[in-house]
Amino acid sequence: MLEAVQVEGYTIIKELGRGGMGTVYLANRAGEGEPVVLKVVPEFISKNEEFRTRFMRECAALRKLDHPGIPRFYDQGETGGRMYVAMAFVEGKSLEAILQGQPSRLTAEFMEQLLRKCCDILAYAHKTGIIHRDISLRNIILSDNDDVHLIDFGLSKLVDEATLTMTGQHFGTPVFMAPEHFIGRGAKGLDVRADLWSIGVAAYWLVTGKQPFEAHSNVALLQKITHP
Numbered sequence: 559m560l561e562a563v564q565v566e567g568y569t570i571i572k573e574l575g576r577g578g579m580g581t582v583y584l585a586n587r588a589g590e591g592e593p594v595v596l597k598v599v600p601e602f603i604s605k606n607e608e609f610r611t612r613f614m615r616e617c618a619a620l621r622k623l624d625h626p627g628i629p630r631f632y633d634q635g636e637t638g639g640r641m642y643v644a645m646a647f648v649e650g651k652s653l654e655a656i657l658q659g660q661p662s663r664l665t666a667e668f669m670e671q672l673l674r675k676c677c678d679i680l681a682y683a684h685k686t687g688i689i690h691r692d693i694s695l696r697n698i699i700l701s702d703n704d705d706v707h708l709i710d711f712g713l714s715k716l717v718d719e720a721t722l723t724m725t726g727q728h729f730g731t732p733v734f735m736a737p738e739h740f741i742g743r744g745a746k747g748l749d750v751r752a753d754l755w756s757i758g759v760a761a762y763w764l765v766t767g768k769q770p771f772e773a774h775s776n777v778a779l780l781q782k783i784t785h786p
Contacts, residue, residue, distance in 0.1 A: 565596060565637045584647060587632065593647045594632060604641040613641055619688055620711060627679035627707050648709060650701040657695065669764050675706040676757055683711065684750045691748060693756035694734045695763060732776050733769050734759045737784045
């Protein structure tokens with residue numbers, strides 16, 4: 559059953575999913591022909607003042623990004639006590655889904671070009687001062703004509719940090735996270751090298767078919783990442 563959420567200026571089409579970020583919807587934007595993605599943050603996180611301040615700062619930075627490999631940022635706001643963002647909808651499949659369903663599509667030549675495009679996107683973002691902080695196979699998207707898009711810049715990790723602080727529950731993808739996430743600096747102190755680590759993990763997984771660090775639990779996995 560579709561959750562009764564209303565966002566002024568948008569018409570909800572359907573729910574796309576739920577996760578640490580909150581609820582994600584496909585929607586139509588008033589006066590626009592193309593659908594957009596609405597990401598609505600849980601209310602208990604939206605009320606956190608530190609999160610709200612960082613959320614607004616991150617959104618202001620994301621507005622400056624203008625690259626074909628990064629979904630266009632439309633706006634942000636609040637509805638029913640919940641913060642939200644609206645971004646362009648990217649139609650395609652994640653690398654995670656492709657690995658599970660069409661691994662033969664990922665030839666050596668194709669993977670090289672794909673990774674080069676990912677690095678080009680990151681290079682552009684880093685030059686504008688934006689760090690992704692949450693790269694994984696799930697948020698590298700391939701369109702039907704093999705255009706590469708990198709989604710979820712910054713915002714998912716902000717929600718994850720707030721959730722970890724408030725509940726002790728981590729929603730991130732530990733296998734892709736640089737050691738600095740866990741050994742004192744925290745996400746606030748990360749720099750562009752954290753993204754390079756994550757894209758390196760993605761490259762390793764694509765080329766070998768397995769993740770570089772494997773363990774029976776997240777605790778054991780973090781031990782391997784921080785003390786390889």
